[in-house]
Structure formats: structure tokens, C-alpha cells
Amino acid sequence: MRKMLLAALLVALAPAASAQTSPVMGTWLSASGVAQVRIEPCPDPANGPLCGFIVGLINPKGPNGVAVAPEAATDYRNENPALRSRKVLGMPLIWGFKKTADANAFEGGQIYNGENGKTYSANITLQPDGTLRLRGYVGSPMFGETQVWTRVK
Numbered sequence: 378m379r380k381m382l383l384a385a386l387l388v389a390l391a392p393a394a395s396a397q398t399s400p401v402m403g404t405w406l407s408a409s410g411v412a413q414v415r416i417e418p419c420p421d422p423a424n425g426p427l428c429g430f431i432v433g434l435i436n437p438k439g440p441n442g443v444a445v446a447p448e449a450a451t452d453y454r455n456e457n458p459a460l461r462s463r464k465v466l467g468m469p470l471i472w473g474f475k476k477t478a479d480a481n482a483f484e485g486g487q488i489y490n491g492e493n494g495k496t497y498s499a500n501i502t503l504q505p506d507g508t509l510r511l512r513g514y515v516g517s518p519m520f521g522e523t524q525v526w527t528r529v530k
Contacts, residue, residue: 410435
């Protein structure tokens with residue numbers, strides 16, 4: 378009887394658990410191929426349902442263009458001088474998104490571009506082919522740039 382009750386409880390809770398885990402969660406390779414970004418639930422729910430953090434760097438370079446170890450790479454291009462010495466590994470890259478009716482899409486978030494040190498508004502959509510489409514923009518999505526990220530296996 379207990380096993381039956383436990384099984385019924387697990388079945389009842391399964392939809393609630395899967396509703397909190399979006400198909401966009403996981404580790405992605407950026408379009409430029411220089412960073413791996415883990416998308417996961419935000420540690421602080423005030424930042425939205427999902428956040429992305431840099432978890433890997435491929436051939437990072439320092440301000441002088443010389444290769445550096447991934448652990449030593451800093452955010453030297455940041456517009457905010459106070460943030461230029463922060464480590465890139467673990468750095469937040471996307472945050473502030475809102476859920477849409479589509480479980481594969483989020484909108485109204487922010488994406489930080491470490492290559493120019495600027496933050497843009499953004500939308501994210503998981504594509505039918507399994508890639509992740511990120512649209513960064515200023516003002517309106519019509520005035521922006523789209524990147525396609527691939528899932529890291």
C-alpha cells in the first residue's frame with residue numbers, strides 16, 4: 378500500500394518538477410566558440426527563471442592579446458572599471474528573462490557581451506534542431522543581432 382501511495386505521489390509531482398526545468402537548461406557553446414555557458418535556474422529568483430554563467434573558456438587571451446589560463450582570464454573589456462578585474466569563469470552572462478507561453482522561449486532578459494563589455498536586452502528560443510537562438514538588441518528586437526549556440530555534449 379505504501380509503495381502504491383508513493384508511486385501515485387511521484388506521478389502527481391512529476392509535471393510540477395518538469396515545469397520548472399526548461400529544455401534550454403544545460404551547457405552551451407557560444408556562437409564565437411570561445412565560451413561554454415551553463416544555463417540553469419537563477420540562484421536569486423528576482424533575476425528570473427534562468428541565468429547563464431561562463432563555465433569554460435577556449436583559448437582565452439588577456440588585454441595584451443597573449444594567451445592566459447582560463448582561471449586567470451578577467452573581464453578587462455567591461456564598461457565598468459570596477460568589474461574589469463573580475464574572473465570570467467563563473468561570471469554571469471544572461472539573466473532577467475521572463476517565461477513565455479512557449480516552454481522553449483524566454484524574453485525580456487539581459488545578455489552581457491564579454492567581447493565588447495556591453496550588456497544588451499535579449500530573447501532566447503530553443504530551436505527545433507536543438508540549437509539555442511539568442512537575439513541581443515538595443516531598444517527593439519528588430520535592431521539587434523542573432524547568435525546560434527550549440528549544446529555541449
